[in-house]
Amino acid sequence: MSLNQQITEYIKTLYPNQIPVLLHCPEFLGNEKKYLAECIDTKYVSYIGRFVAGMEDKIKEITGTKYAVALVNGTSALHMLLLAIGINPGDEVITQSLSFVATSAAIVHAQAAPVFVDVEQNTLGMSPESLADFLEEYAEVKNRECFNKKTGKQIKAVIPMHTFGHPVRIDKIQTICDKYSLLLIEDSAESLGSFYNGKHTGTFGRAGILSFNGNKLVTTGGGGMVITDDEAVANRIRYLSTTAKRPHRWEFYHDEVGYNLRMPSLNAAVGLAQLEYFDRILESKRETALMYQQFFDKLDIKFITEPDNAKSNYWLNAILLDDRSQRDEFLEYSNDNGVQTRPAWTLLHTLPPYQHCQHTQMPNAEYIADRLVNIPSSVRVS
Numbered sequence: 001m002s003l004n005q006q007i008t009e010y011i012k013t014l015y016p017n018q019i020p021v022l023l024h025c026p027e028f029l030g031n032e033k034k035y036l037a038e039c040i041d042t043k044y045v046s047y048i049g050r051f052v053a054g055m056e057d058k059i060k061e062i063t064g065t066k067y068a069v070a071l072v073n074g075t076s077a078l079h080m081l082l083l084a085i086g087i088n089p090g091d092e093v094i095t096q097s098l099s100f101v102a103t104s105a106a107i108v109h110a111q112a113a114p115v116f117v118d119v120e121q122n123t124l125g126m127s128p129e130s131l132a133d134f135l136e137e138y139a140e141v142k143n144r145e146c147f148n149k150k151t152g153k154q155i156k157a158v159i160p161m162h163t164f165g166h167p168v169r170i171d172k173i174q175t176i177c178d179k180y181s182l183l184l185i186e187d188s189a190e191s192l193g194s195f196y197n198g199k200h201t202g203t204f205g206r207a208g209i210l211s212f213n214g215n216k217l218v219t220t221g222g223g224g225m226v227i228t229d230d231e232a233v234a235n236r237i238r239y240l241s242t243t244a245k246r247p248h249r250w251e252f253y254h255d256e257v258g259y260n261l262r263m264p265s266l267n268a269a270v271g272l273a274q275l276e277y278f279d280r281i282l283e284s285k286r287e288t289a290l291m292y293q294q295f296f297d298k299l300d301i302k303f304i305t306e307p308d309n310a311k312s313n314y315w316l317n318a319i320l321l322d323d324r325s326q327r328d329e330f331l332e333y334s335n336d337n338g339v340q341t342r343p344a345w346t347l348l349h350t351l352p353p354y355q356h357c358q359h360t361q362m363p364n365a366e367y368i369a370d371r372l373v374n375i376p377s378s379v380r381v382s
């Protein structure tokens, strides 16, 4: 049996009921149908009702934050968060080139400019060294504001992303942000249930965001959330995302141009039902990752595991092959033979909308992009 065949056949044994085996197939194992019926019976289908608030409470409990605001998706959550922390048109925001496109799109939605730095090979997340080197060369701090010597623009914030659920070295990144008076916010869209030094991802900086897209550990179909301890940020996002309407029993008075982005109750009903058995979901993910690790160790193939000091939710499993041609051969074989696999995202700084953005050298991101393959990671129902 060829190596490609061995891997493909092994993956099929993990998901015997799926043909083809998908990267992520949502499973609904609890009160999802019951809660959806309750929405319809009670007529609470928009964001008022017990489900949106219930989901926010459950997420606060899991992440340990004081506030959580549910929105229509993770991209909007990041957009609203950037506005709420005071990102203005023309500001610059530093993020990593290896990420899903929503990270940089939200920066542009807020009319700011992304700047891209490299990632680490170990965590797959933002490299503290690449960030520090960039700031060392280009940043100038005046009156606790950080300016880019090349563009003259203010650099306001840094957004690391916890890739595939594996926590970045957020403590190091936080220290660098403090040194340069930069706001830290976390794209924790993929890392619900992941911890660094015992603290939940998304809770280190001013705020973090989560996604509940159909491919995540917990899904609402489409959905997102901002998590924060900052009451003013939470209130501002609630206000901006409900049309900037001043609360009143009957007057419609809007003192700014707002957005209509709160999560509907129908979506939250599904999410709350899933959160009720979140421990089971996490357990299944870790068990699958362990099985993959043992299998790939025997083949001498690098399987991405949780970094030091971190507990990962193993949202999306990944292996590193020898080079791009081995990667492409495996992608072709597995996708032709009933197992969905895919490469890492195309690096953001190479995409047409972002090619003009400032970026560092990307040796690690390029190394990973050439070799990484994501493999099926759905919750296994046994």
Ligand SMILES: Cc1ncc(COP(=O)(O)O)c(C=O)c1O
Pocket: 072, 073, 074, 075, 076, 099, 100, 102, 103, 161, 187, 189, 190, 210, 211, 212, 213, 222, 223, 224
């Ligand atoms: C890293 C990252 N950021 C942001 C998002 C955006 O979330 P959504 O799809 O809910 O808009 C996603 C995923 O979907 C993501 O993977």
